[in-house]
Amino acid sequence: MKHWLWLAAFVAACALVPLFGNNYALRLATIMCLYAGLALSWNFIGGMAGYPSFATAAFFGLGAYVSAVLQAKGVPFVAAWAAAGFAATIFAALIGMAILHLKGHYFAIASLAVVEVLREVVNTAEGLTGGGMGINIPLQGMSADVQARLFFFVMLTMTVVLLAATIIVSTSKLGFGLRCISQNEDAADILGINTTFYKVAAFSLSAFGVAIIGAIYASWVQYIEPPDVFDILYSVKPLVMVLLGGLGTIFGPVIGAVLYLALEELVWRNFLTVHAAVLGALIVALVLFLPNGVGAMFRQWRKRPAVQS
Amino acid sequence: MSTSAAKLHAQNLQAAYGDVQVLWDVSLTVNRGEMVCIVGSNGAGKSTFLRCASGLLGITGGQLLVDGEDMAGALPDAFLRRKIAHVPEGRRLFRAMSVRDNLLMGAYLRHDKAQIRQDLEHVYEIFPILAERRDQYGGTLSGGEQQMCAIGRGIMSRPELLMIDELSLGLAPRAVELLIIALQTIRKSGTAILLIEQDVMTALELTERAYVLDRGRVVKAGVSAVMADDPAIRDAYMGQL
Numbered sequence: 001m002k003h004w005l006w007l008a009a010f011v012a013a014c015a016l017v018p019l020f021g022n023n024y025a026l027r028l029a030t031i032m033c034l035y036a037g038l039a040l041s042w043n044f045i046g047g048m049a050g051y052p053s054f055a056t057a058a059f060f061g062l063g064a065y066v067s068a069v070l071q072a073k074g075v076p077f078v079a080a081w082a083a084a085g086f087a088a089t090i091f092a093a094l095i096g097m098a099i100l101h102l103k104g105h106y107f108a109i110a111s112l113a114v115v116e117v118l119r120e121v122v123n124t125a126e127g128l129t130g131g132g133m134g135i136n137i138p139l140q141g142m143s144a145d146v147q148a149r150l151f152f153f154v155m156l157t158m159t160v161v162l163l164a165a166t167i168i169v170s171t172s173k174l175g176f177g178l179r180c181i182s183q184n185e186d187a188a189d190i191l192g193i194n195t196t197f198y199k200v201a202a203f204s205l206s207a208f209g210v211a212i213i214g215a216i217y218a219s220w221v222q223y224i225e226p227p228d229v230f231d232i233l234y235s236v237k238p239l240v241m242v243l244l245g246g247l248g249t250i251f252g253p254v255i256g257a258v259l260y261l262a263l264e265e266l267v268w269r270n271f272l273t274v275h276a277a278v279l280g281a282l283i284v285a286l287v288l289f290l291p292n293g294v295g296a297m298f299r300q301w302r303k304r305p306a307v308q309s
Numbered sequence: 310m311s312t313s314a315a316k317l318h319a320q321n322l323q324a325a326y327g328d329v330q331v332l333w334d335v336s337l338t339v340n341r342g343e344m345v346c347i348v349g350s351n352g353a354g355k356s357t358f359l360r361c362a363s364g365l366l367g368i369t370g371g372q373l374l375v376d377g378e379d380m381a382g383a384l385p386d387a388f389l390r391r392k393i394a395h396v397p398e399g400r401r402l403f404r405a406m407s408v409r410d411n412l413l414m415g416a417y418l419r420h421d422k423a424q425i426r427q428d429l430e431h432v433y434e435i436f437p438i439l440a441e442r443r444d445q446y447g448g449t450l451s452g453g454e455q456q457m458c459a460i461g462r463g464i465m466s467r468p469e470l471l472m473i474d475e476l477s478l479g480l481a482p483r484a485v486e487l488l489i490i491a492l493q494t495i496r497k498s499g500t501a502i503l504l505i506e507q508d509v510m511t512a513l514e515l516t517e518r519a520y521v522l523d524r525g526r527v528v529k530a531g532v533s534a535v536m537a538d539d540p541a542i543r544d545a546y547m548g549q550l
Contacts, residue, residue, distance in 0.1 A: 180403060180414065187401040189365060191462070192386035192418045 039253035041209030050182025063211025088211030134225030246293030323370030404448030415465025453484025
């Protein structure tokens with residue numbers, strides 16, 4: 001119940017942005033929702049199941065391209081977004097069955113390869129995707145102002161849906177099974193948890209969220225090309241956000257996304273040429289000093305008096 | 310049929326990890342309510358046999374029957390539903406889960422809530438220390454307590470056959486004593502036990518029948534008490550006494 005109240009508070013806070021903020025704030029809020037959505041999606045497989053997936057960029061690009069190609073063929077945008085989500089879900093289920101038996105680094109490398117393969121496929125399939133020329137997704141009959149607001153609310157809706165899904169999953173048998181898998185997969189197997197099914201379910205759910213966000217992103221920016229949407233940073237950023245906020249927690253990914261965006265805006269601007277190095281340093285610092293995220297730090301801090309008494 | 314009393318029956322079972330065959334023509338039976346041990350040196354295939362008998366590893370040849378039914382291609386949950394529980398080597402608890410939740414995980418496939426609560430109390434009776442530590446994380450227990458928790462988790466599935474891999478490995482003698490008393494209690498309630506134990510003397514004392522596994526083959530099978538007096542066994546597995 002408490003989770004749902006926090007969810008409502010989050011929605012209320014976000015919904016105020018278009019009322020009071022300027023266009024810069026609106027754009028920032030849209031990116032924040034995009035980041036939060038990616039982080040929440042990654043959290044299903046990376047946080048709850050403990051499988052460090054780097055395939056996020058693959059699903060993001062796949063979603064963007066499926067939706068873009070469908071819209072170029074005249075499919076209305078909402079239907080194209082949904083189709084992108086389902087295509088990625090099926091794709092993730094198939095890939096998942098092939099690579100989810102790998103563990104740790106091996107799984108990470110295999111999932112990373114999925115991004116590269118998809119990028120190359122999209123690059124070569126020029127007839128369908130435009131190849132390296134990219135693809136235009138014009139959205140007609142709307143002023144720039146209306147579009148900005150529309151995409152903010154669409155992105156916000158997607159984040160809320162994923163947050164609701166996270167709350168539901170984490171209290172369900174699926175979430176319980178995933179946490180068991182992340183703690184000790186052998187034991188989970190022995191106790192009759194269908195680990196293969198649960199892992200594939202988490203991977204597919206993750207792909208579903210990421211792909212729809214990718215599809216919305218494509219419509220929002222109206223032009224995509226392979227290096228843009230298959231950018232490996234789409235795999236790395238959600239991972240850093242979730243580590244920042246708290247692995248496998250419910251609101252951790254959202255908190256992490258907000259913090260990450262703040263860092264990106266405030267710090268990186270001043271270190272434009274070395275921002276990749278800052279990202280690397282951030283990951284190292286996180287793993288060393290805050291392995292359970294800032295959420296855990298606050299929880300510990302709040303608990304401390306109780307422990308002393 | 311002679312197999313009707315058998316809870317678990319392997320006939321000429323073969324098993325392999327990839328291209329490497331580990332078990333060759335293993336024939337082994339555990340009857341209902343019986344206590345049986347498998348002894349043998351490292352790498353003899355004891356744990357591999359348990360992995361086959363709980364569905365973690367598929368067999369590549371021969372037959373595996375549970376209650377007289379062929380289990381070819383069955384997954385771990387099918388074995389659990391047929392009342393076989395596996396306590397793996399190294400205990401494998403959920404480290405960041407309370408003792409109570411670890412135990413309840415053993416009942417993952419069950420839905421009879423009232424009965425599960427009763428069985429949890431039963432586990433606490435067998436292992437009183439677990440009741441004391443019920444809210445502690447599994448990872449904070451001592452080795453002996455972890456083994457108790459792992460066995461308790463096994464019992465929570467209400468097994469008719471409990472398979473324990475390396476009961477005493479790395480544990481203090483006092484802890485082993487407590488575990489053995491507990492096994493005898495479990496046994497009295499009618500649960501069959503298949504034990505893998507590197508302390509051959511203890512294993513033979515505790516059980517009725519024994520199988521000796523060597524390089525993936527059953528090289529000897531018989532009554533435990535007789536085997537304990539077998540000079541060849543004493544020489545090979547107990548050192549000079």
